[in-house]
Amino acid sequence: MIQFNNVSLMLHNTKIIEDVSFQVKKGGFVFLIGPSGAGKSSILKLIHFYLFPTLGSVIVQGEDTRKVSRRKIPFLRRSIGFIFQDYKLLKGKTAYENVAFALEVTGTKRKIIKQKALQALNTVGMANRLGHYPGDLSGGECQCVAIARAIVLEPFILLADEPTGDLDEDNSWAILELLEKINHSGTAVLMATHKDEFAGIGSSRVIKIAEGRII
Numbered sequence: 580m581i582q583f584n585n586v587s588l589m590l591h592n593t594k595i596i597e598d599v600s601f602q603v604k605k606g607g608f609v610f611l612i613g614p615s616g617a618g619k620s621s622i623l624k625l626i627h628f629y630l631f632p633t634l635g636s637v638i639v640q641g642e643d644t645r646k647v648s649r650r651k652i653p654f655l656r657r658s659i660g661f662i663f664q665d666y667k668l669l670k671g672k673t674a675y676e677n678v679a680f681a682l683e684v685t686g687t688k689r690k691i692i693k694q695k696a697l698q699a700l701n702t703v704g705m706a707n708r709l710g711h712y713p714g715d716l717s718g719g720e721c722q723c724v725a726i727a728r729a730i731v732l733e734p735f736i737l738l739a740d741e742p743t744g745d746l747d748e749d750n751s752w753a754i755l756e757l758l759e760k761i762n763h764s765g766t767a768v769l770m771a772t773h774k775d776e777f778a779g780i781g782s783s784r785v786i787k788i789a790e791g792r793i794i
Contacts (some may be wrong), residue, residue: 589633658734705724743772
């Protein structure tokens with residue numbers, strides 16, 4: 580599904596990633612663990628067609644990211660869910676509207692939007708908070724809504740960039756359990772985190788990275 584083949588990345592004459600190789604198989608759960616500045620977020624952005632390798636190749640669902648048509652990228656991104664540390668919810672929209680909006684921009688029919696948005700919010704345990712705005716929700720609840728938004732398009736993989744970074748311990752473990760639940764439904768998960776205590780949970784595998792290299 581995803582392959583990194585001897586990937587290096589230079590940005591503004593600075594080496595961000597050096598000679599990184601790994602793969603994420605269908606339905607896998609992988610932790611990308613390392614300190615701040617190690618290159619974790621850049622790896623996720625390489626998968627999301629936001630960055631492109633300087634050397635080597637990144638293959639996503641059979642597509643070489645350096646060779647793919649730029650016009651095709653927005654459509655390829657629809658099959659990749661992305662969760663951010665700071666949620667990136669639209670403050671003027673309710674929980675339901677935030678999730679529904681991800682479908683609206685793809686031209687999905689209104690009846691299907693309602694069905695899928697409600698299903699996604701139910702999956703993350705937010706069915707009773709549909710009409711609440713982000714400012715009325717806790718950090719953990721905001722992240723649950725963000726996860727619902729990420730899975731509503733039924734992606735083949737979910738990329739999570741420090742999704743528990745701003746949460747307390749209880750909420751962090753709750754989010755991790757939710758990601759495991761989504762993974763068990765067949766969606767692959769690649770989670771970047773600095774928290775070593777997550778390593779080796781369940782059937783997950785761990786990739787440790789420091790200073791842009793796998794260690």
